Amino acid sequence: MQGQRIGQSDLEVSAIGLGTWPMGDARYGPRDDHEAERTITTALDAGVTCFDTAPIYGNGHAEELLGKALTG
Numbered sequence: 001m002q003g004q005r006i007g008q009s010d011l012e013v014s015a016i017g018l019g020t021w022p023m024g025d026a027r028y029g030p031r032d033d034h035e036a037e038r039t040i041t042t043a044l045d046a047g048v049t050c051f052d053t054a055p056i057y058g059n060g061h062a063e064e065l066l067g068k069a070l071t072g
Contacts (some may be wrong), residue, residue: 001047017050018043023065024058031058033065040069 003012022028023036040051053062 001049003049013050014048015050016048017052018048019052020062020066021052021054021057024053024060024062026058036062036065037069037072040066044069 002015004015005012018040020036020040023031023033023039025031043051051066053066055063057063
């Protein structure tokens with residue numbers, strides 16, 4: 001996975017990111033927490049290190065899923 005440096009820092013993230021809004025909010029249809037965790041794990045295995053999340057995504061549910069997948 002190609003990386004992208006953040007500004008003048010030494011931090012680098014993947015050029016492709018994964019948005020988590022649909023994982024936290026049922027607005028896009030029924031959500032499946034197990035499938036969301038599998039998606040995050042698959043993204044990590046592919047080299048994705050940039051994840052877009054916010055407290056508003058399911059009132060923090062997307063962040064909880066991301067945290068669980070990262071530590072699990």
